[in-house]
Amino acid sequence: MATIPWLADVLRAEGVQVVEHGDWRNYMRPGSFDPIGVLWHHTAASTSSPQNPHPGLSVVINGRPDLPGPLAQALVDYNGVFHVISAGRCNHAGRSGGSGPIPVGDGNTMMVGWEIDYNGVSQEMSPAQYWASVKATAAVLRRLGRGAEFARGHKETSTTGKIDPAFIDLNAMRADVAAHLAGSGGVSGTAYGYGDSQHFTAVNTGGTLTNFSWSPSTGVIRPDWGGAALAGRTVGYVHEGLQHVFARGADDTLRHWFQSGGNPPGLDDWDTAGLVKSAPAGFPYGSQQHVFFRNPQGRLEHRFYDTSGHHLNGGVWGDIPFVGNPVAFVHRDQQHVFARTASGGLAHWYWWPGIDPGHDDWGVTSGVASDPTGFSYRGQQHHVFFRNTAGNLEHRFFDDPSGTVNGGVWPGGGFEGNPHAFVHRDQQHVFARRPGGDLAHWYWWPGIDAGHDDWGVRGVVAGDPAGLSVPGQHHVFFRTGDGSLAHRFFIDDTGHIGADNWGGGIAA
Structure with a gap:
């Protein structure tokens, strides 16, 4: 029987506060356990409160006369x-x-369960419970190598008419899990998800930030978030209910916007006056927000804000000079940053709890001709892609079980500029632009060789594309020759490629 002894560790790495009870690693029911997803419940116990936060705990640990414990992980x-x-x-x-990708069968075998302690009749889930459950669900799904669609409510899978968890839009909660997975799993970037909306941030022709977004209720909107004067590309992600966007100011100072709901965005600089010489990269990590950039000495500068202690920290990671723009993402509890050296080598920095930042080159000492791009894949591998000196898509990945670096060239011809890679479900996708303005798209998933196509986009791509995964769809955005934002999206259920244009005036 499989177990998940890593549960407390991955929750803490995600910034979730954890209390461990008894010999929990060995306390379980007999029978098979091979989880593929997370199931949400409410306890239907007494009303919880700040003063009485877990009235259902004893029952969940010990069980009831009709059902022995434990009653959830x-x-x-x-x-x-x-x-x-x-x-x-x-x-x-x-x-x-059966619900979504969860098949008919023994739910106790297939699902990790959270009992969220609220009564579900006169009481809703508290905000703290909601966001902790979102983060914890993302942490477990990332470790299992699954997407947000593998999170379900008991009322969706039950064959006996269960209503839990009550008073929650489960599709919206899954969207928040997907957004958290995107932010923590390497899809933070120019495009990102926030709740039920899709966002693309860019410097506009006036030198300020446009935060393009679309949701079912608003359609496309293009608010100007200011911050002039700006240069280069942006990075955005979601952390603890806030969207965070970073860009380089023309004065080499970081611009950081933060915003939630219908509130106007805030703006600060994270103590970076005159230090920022590249586009920023970053990610959320537990209770922290991180950003990386090239400093005036060509080294990797790091800043992070810890929401639990309200402290801004940072420094320089190592003594490796690099050029261009870095890419940063989280793999398991590890932080990874990649860039290229002036001689075309691959620069790789890494950190995880208990070590100082380290660096290596994954054996790539020449041939890197673009900014790299990368992601974490299914909790077992982390990947990086770049344009090589022949103009083709080069790929490297580190496989955790074997401890080896692997890779090669993906067929599909040459491209220019910088690629963008991301994960959608169990699929790997990379987008770039061809010299003639066609869209280059590479794809791979288990059981196939890497393939390529153009999504029918020819002769109109004028800027580096950016991709995005959301439940049931994957998206690509790019600037056209007139400076507007073009958008394509693939619908999983139908295999249909949709297209529209979000307008605006994007700077080159």
Whole structure:
């Protein structure tokens, strides 16, 4: 029987507050356990509160007269604290009738369960419970190598009419999990998801930031977030309910916008006056927001803000000079940054809890002719792509189980500029632009060789594309010759490619 003894560690790495109960790694029900997803419940116990945050805890640990414990792998209390109870099979799911990618079968075998401690009749989930559950779900799905569609509510899988978790739009909650996976899993960038909206941020022809977005309720909107004068490309991600966007000012100072809901954006500089010589890269990590950039000495400068202590920290990672723009992403509990050296080598910095930042080159000492791009894949590998000196797409990846670096050239012909890579479900996608303005798209998933196509986009791509994964779709955005933002998206269920133009005036 499989177990998940890593549960507490991955939750803490995601910034979730954890309390471990008893010998939880060995406390479980007999029977098979091979989880593929996460199932959400509410306890239907007494009303929880800040003063009585977990009235259902004892029952979830010990069970009821009609159902022996443990009744879930973890309980989420009113304050958002995760009480970890079991690393193995629990009596929480019953039989699954099938929902989304979760098949019909034994739910206790297939699902990791959260019991969110609220009564579900006169009480809704607290905000702290909601965001802790989103982050914890993303952490477990990332470790399992699954997307947000593998998170379900008990009322979706139940064959006996369960209503839990009550008072929650499960599609919206899954979208927040997907956004968190995107931000923490390497898809932070020019395009990112926020709630049910898709965002693309760019410097406009007036030198300020346009935050393009689309949602089902608003359509396309293009608010100007100011911050002039700006240069280069942006990076954005979502952390703890806020969207964060970073860009380089023309005065070499970082511009950082932060915004939630209908509020106007805030703007600060993270103590970077005169230090920023490249486009920034960054990601959320646990309770922290991170950003990296090239400093005036050509070294990798790092800043991060910790929301738990409200402290801004940072410094320089190593003594490796580089050119161009870095890319940064999270793999498991690890932080990774890649860039290219002046001689065309690959520069790679890494850090995880318990070590100082280190660096290597993955054996690539020449041939890198673009900014790299990369991502974490299914919790087992991390990948990087770049244009080589022959103009083709070069690929390297580190495989955790074997501890080896692998890779080669993906067929599909030459391109120019910088590629952008991201993960959609179990698929790897890379977009770039051809010299004639065609869209270059490479793709791979388990069981196939790498393929390529152009999504029918020919002769109109004038800037480096940026991609985005959302539930059920993957997207690409690019600047056209007139400076407007063109958009294509692939709908998984139908195989249809949609197209529109979001307008605006984007700087080159």
